[in-house]
Amino acid sequence: MSRRKWLISIIVITFLGKVLLLSSFIDSSSPQANPLPISELPYSIVSTGQTECFDDNGRVIPPPKPGEMFYGQDAQIPQRKPAYRNNGDGTITDLNTGLMWTRDPGSKKTYKEAIADARQCRVGGYDDWRLPTVKELYSLILFSGIEPRPQSQSSAGARPFIDTNYFAFGYGQLDRGERIIDAQFATATLYTGRTMDGDSLMFGVNFADGRIKAYPTRGKTFYVLYVRGNPNYGKNDFHDNGDGTITDRATGLMWMKYDSGHLKAGPRKDGRMTWREALEWATNLTYAGYSDWRLPTAKELQSIVDYTRSPDATGSPAIDPVFEVTEIVNERREKDYPYYWTSTTLVGPGGGREAVYIAFGRGLGWLLNPANGRRALVDIHGAGCQRSDPKNGDPRQYPFGRGPQGDVVRIYNFVRCVRNIKTDSEAKISSENSKKDKDLINSASRLLSASQTILQKGSAEPEPGGFPQSKGLTPRQGMPGGRVGENLPRQFRPGAEFSIVVLGSGSPQFNPERSGPSALIQYREQYFLVDMGNGTQARLYELGVSLRDIAAILLTHHHLDHNEEFIPILIYRLLRGGKVNIIGPPGTEKFVSFALQFYAEDMAYRMKRRGRMLTDTFEPNIREVKGGEGFRLGDMKVTTAKVNHTIYTVAYRFEANGQSIIISGDTAYSDSLIELARGADILVLDSGESIIRYENGGQPGRRAAQQNQAHPTLQDVCTMAEKSGAKKIVLTHIPPGEVDEASTIKTINKCYHGQVIVACDLQEITPAKK
Numbered sequence: 001m002s003r004r005k006w007l008i009s010i011i012v013i014t015f016l017g018k019v020l021l022l023s024s025f026i027d028s029s030s031p032q033a034n035p036l037p038i039s040e041l042p043y044s045i046v047s048t049g050q051t052e053c054f055d056d057n058g059r060v061i062p063p064p065k066p067g068e069m070f071y072g073q074d075a076q077i078p079q080r081k082p083a084y085r086n087n088g089d090g091t092i093t094d095l096n097t098g099l100m101w102t103r104d105p106g107s108k109k110t111y112k113e114a115i116a117d118a119r120q121c122r123v124g125g126y127d128d129w130r131l132p133t134v135k136e137l138y139s140l141i142l143f144s145g146i147e148p149r150p151q152s153q154s155s156a157g158a159r160p161f162i163d164t165n166y167f168a169f170g171y172g173q174l175d176r177g178e179r180i181i182d183a184q185f186a187t188a189t190l191y192t193g194r195t196m197d198g199d200s201l202m203f204g205v206n207f208a209d210g211r212i213k214a215y216p217t218r219g220k221t222f223y224v225l226y227v228r229g230n231p232n233y234g235k236n237d238f239h240d241n242g243d244g245t246i247t248d249r250a251t252g253l254m255w256m257k258y259d260s261g262h263l264k265a266g267p268r269k270d271g272r273m274t275w276r277e278a279l280e281w282a283t284n285l286t287y288a289g290y291s292d293w294r295l296p297t298a299k300e301l302q303s304i305v306d307y308t309r310s311p312d313a314t315g316s317p318a319i320d321p322v323f324e325v326t327e328i329v330n331e332r333r334e335k336d337y338p339y340y341w342t343s344t345t346l347v348g349p350g351g352g353r354e355a356v357y358i359a360f361g362r363g364l365g366w367l368l369n370p371a372n373g374r375r376a377l378v379d380i381h382g383a384g385c386q387r388s389d390p391k392n393g394d395p396r397q398y399p400f401g402r403g404p405q406g407d408v409v410r411i412y413n414f415v416r417c418v419r420n421i422k423t424d425s426e427a428k429i430s431s432e433n434s435k436k437d438k439d440l441i442n443s444a445s446r447l448l449s450a451s452q453t454i455l456q457k458g459s460a461e462p463e464p465g466g467f468p469q470s471k472g473l474t475p476r477q478g479m480p481g482g483r484v485g486e487n488l489p490r491q492f493r494p495g496a497e498f499s500i501v502v503l504g505s506g507s508p509q510f511n512p513e514r515s516g517p518s519a520l521i522q523y524r525e526q527y528f529l530v531d532m533g534n535g536t537q538a539r540l541y542e543l544g545v546s547l548r549d550i551a552a553i554l555l556t557h558h559h560l561d562h563n564e565e566f567i568p569i570l571i572y573r574l575l576r577g578g579k580v581n582i583i584g585p586p587g588t589e590k591f592v593s594f595a596l597q598f599y600a601e602d603m604a605y606r607m608k609r610r611g612r613m614l615t616d617t618f619e620p621n622i623r624e625v626k627g628g629e630g631f632r633l634g635d636m637k638v639t640t641a642k643v644n645h646t647i648y649t650v651a652y653r654f655e656a657n658g659q660s661i662i663i664s665g666d667t668a669y670s671d672s673l674i675e676l677a678r679g680a681d682i683l684v685l686d687s688g689e690s691i692i693r694y695e696n697g698g699q700p701g702r703r704a705a706q707q708n709q710a711h712p713t714l715q716d717v718c719t720m721a722e723k724s725g726a727k728k729i730v731l732t733h734i735p736p737g738e739v740d741e742a743s744t745i746k747t748i749n750k751c752y753h754g755q756v757i758v759a760c761d762l763q764e765i766t767p768a769k770k
Helices: 002-023 111-120 134-138 275-283 298-302 435-456 536-543 566-575 588-598 600-608 671-676 714-724 741-748
Strands: 084-086 091-094 100-102 201-206 211-216 238-240 245-248 253-256 339-348 351-359 364-369 374-379 386-390 418-420 498-504 518-523 526-530 550-554 581-584 621-624 630-633 636-643 649-656 659-663 682-686 692-695 699-702 728-732 755-758 763-765
Touching: 134 201, 134 298, 275 339, 298 339, 298 351, 339 386, 498 536, 498 659, 498 682, 498 728, 518 536, 518 649, 518 659, 536 566, 550 566, 566 588, 566 600, 581 588, 588 600, 588 621, 636 671, 649 671, 671 714, 682 714, 714 728, 714 741, 741 755
Parallel strands: 526 550, 550 581, 581 621, 659 682, 682 728, 728 755
Antiparallel strands: 084 091, 091 100, 201 211, 211 386, 238 245, 245 253, 253 418, 339 351, 351 386, 364 374, 498 518, 498 763, 518 526, 630 636, 636 649, 649 659, 692 699
């Protein structure tokens, strides 16, 4: 039997691969929502890679807590982590932005050569390479870099501001008269203003010192990375909400329409602040009815720069006119616009003494004239440049600026706060189905069922139309008639508007009668999958629910028996291009990241076979939860509790229509579960491996709970059920062996007076009608 099951699994895996390949033909696009779910954003802002927190003297400090000094820095903001794939053909795919890059910049080029060579580039066999915009190129910057000293003769102690695990990088070449920091990369973005001698200028990104500035397009050479894909990257979609806020539908960020100057904010009541004051003001701000504002990261703030605008060319700041910008008088005594702080620290030889700012007005510097030794104050970097200022101090200490080009030092800069459109409390996860998806799955299911029927012969002859009935697999309430495993998958018809289907009621030990732990919450025919033990996909097939129908995937904890089929389900959904919303305890993001990195080559191969790239899929939308947090899934309210188990485990309470369903996950006795399940209609509870079952020649016996109290005793089950006041409990996580349901229920009813159900696979349980 085990050999046949193994053969079946091989056929299933092989066939699933074919289904995945076929699925690449399917158009998984859907109308854009407003606001867009994070997984569909065309202009995805990726983390800066900064993981440490700093004080304003440059020292690394433990992450501050809310209300503490220096809270709200870049490293404390949840962001998408950089994720790349080396395609092995000289190209690198950014799995966040959908952009594909050439890996090696090669020798430096003149600006004219950089433009011309893009048309001739055939790296990876592609002929649509282009010179990137400054926003595209800036997506690669990492503020885990360390700036070298500008006049240093060595790169010792420095670290590039780009991921050198994926991209080739070189500092400036001293033997050619260059400085160590001369690692400027060219872009297609020209500066519309006038700087220095009036030359034509373009904005470049320096991955040696972590900055953006305007460079002459003549008389200088640059490193070049070419890009292709995602033509919408860097294009904003601003919407004025009419309440003093601006939503960028392209990035999923909401901005203050007005800046700190308009609000007369800060200790000086003029909008100007030090970096520490900016952090404090942003994190304590309540504005337009929101209290989750923060200081933006460097990449977030740079995303709203409009490089077609400048004080000289348009008489305006470098930002869309939908925003209001405070006018200032600059150091040249002319009308100008401010520098704005970010939450990102720029680390140099002296530590993190400086923080990043973006200039929305002129990027002024004291340029030295070697002929006469005099300095002139000019727009040396351009409106839209990204530089850094000391976090504290007195600007008067820098009468001629600082750095090789005398950057004007202000220290007291302005603030424009940001927040995520979809905060935890606002998040609503929805699922979209397509007829083509269902047709493909139905066809695949018929073929798969036929292959299973053939292999089953020899052990038990299948009944007409399907397999022999197995004890414990009969669909109960809400399921249509017919045998499990019929060639045509049935379509699940819920028995109520709100219910739970136990997909797998078993435990870690293999049990042919019970699949591994898994449950399906359905509300108004939207489906939410909780845990994915062995057999989950088969049970969903028998139920007639496609993986495409699953609106969200939830994990209670990271034990193998609960996660066995998580990776294939995740990858299937990604390859199909559908939205993948994942919720789980701490460690979930790491688990998903590992799976995607480990199988990246396999996934890329399957996509490439049908002329698509892995970046055509949607990235998982991951939310890690700890006990006590709440959120929404569609129209359901979900609350959580941390329960006692050998590892971090989260129980979930789903509420809709005034009814509630609780899934405990694995748990020992937990007061937190009792509180979570107060007055619940249904409590799905770990049976504790202490269910009375037949042992020793057919005599009823009780399996002792584990000594480490990973699971409840039978008495614990009684006590938790009774104290919670749950109307009915459903026992799952049942070990192999024939359960004596009558004895089990009788024992529990000695102290618990509600309904007790010993679950079997594919059983639907509904709350009692109100």
